[in-house]
Amino acid sequence: MSYYYYYYIGYIDKKDNKIYPYGPYTRKDKENIACVLDYSQSFDEEFSDHFITIPSEMYSDELRNTNHFAGCLKEDYCPEPKYCKVSELPTGDFVKTGYFLIKDVVKYMKDKDSDVFYDRLDPVTYNGMVASELQFGKPEKAIDDFGEEYVPNSAGDYMYFAYPDYSCAEYKAHQLRLILDGLMDFEDEYDETKEFVILETEG
Known part of the structure; x- marks a missing residue:
């Protein structure tokens, strides 16, 4: 109920x-x-x-x-x-801003479902990621908590975006x-x- x-x-x-x-x-x-x-x-x-x-x-x-x-x-x-x-x-502002995964922005533009935005970077973190990748290269493969291999997202996977959170x-x-x-x-x-x-x- x-x-x-x-x-x-x-x-x-x-x-x-x-x-x-x-x-x-x-x-x-x-x-x-x-x-x-x-x-x-x-x-x-x-x-x-x-x-x-x-x-x-x-x-x-x-x-x-x-x-x-x-x-x-x-x-x-x-x-x-x-x-x-x-x-x-x-x-405060109900328009949320930050760096979001490009693939999530594409989904949002299609369905207007803000629930896709669970992966967000603030500008300071994003700039730190960019600086790190310029110096050391993109992230290498890693192992998650379940022992599965994966490739972490890189700065190039994100874009700046703003959307209204209703x-x-x-x-x-x-x-x-x-x-x-x-x-x-x-x-x-x-x-x-x-x-x-x-x-x-x-x-």
Whole structure:
């Protein structure tokens, strides 16, 4: 059975230090807050590790009464909802760069499957490999852990490449920030008493 993570947008009201739902909503009654991002556990990439359990004293009545959170709080088998301040979400570029095997780049350009990129060299390591091969020649045959003979990759087997990693934590944070920015565009004036958070339920 699949295990999923679901994310919603909320905010901490600095006046009472309670968490409120922010939207978007599927209905006008504001009890049906919409999930803005979800994925299965196999695509988590440790993103959920940034979230902590919502303390009971931080629940506003509005959050307790929203559809998903009301259900989680009533069911014993449902993990307690969590939250993470938007300011504490992962930062960084979700476009990954480095020196990758040329054959893997060819596969990626055909299938757009980034799972092929398990062999990556950073620029310092790659330049060291080039310098070593210029001085001593290409790597000679070696024996692996299973006693099998193989020829290690040489610098000529790699090329510099960049690709968007849509499964990484940085991309998930980027998506959530974009959605929040879109919702905030509908506000007439920014309310400085709000500290935005991302809410999480799972199961």
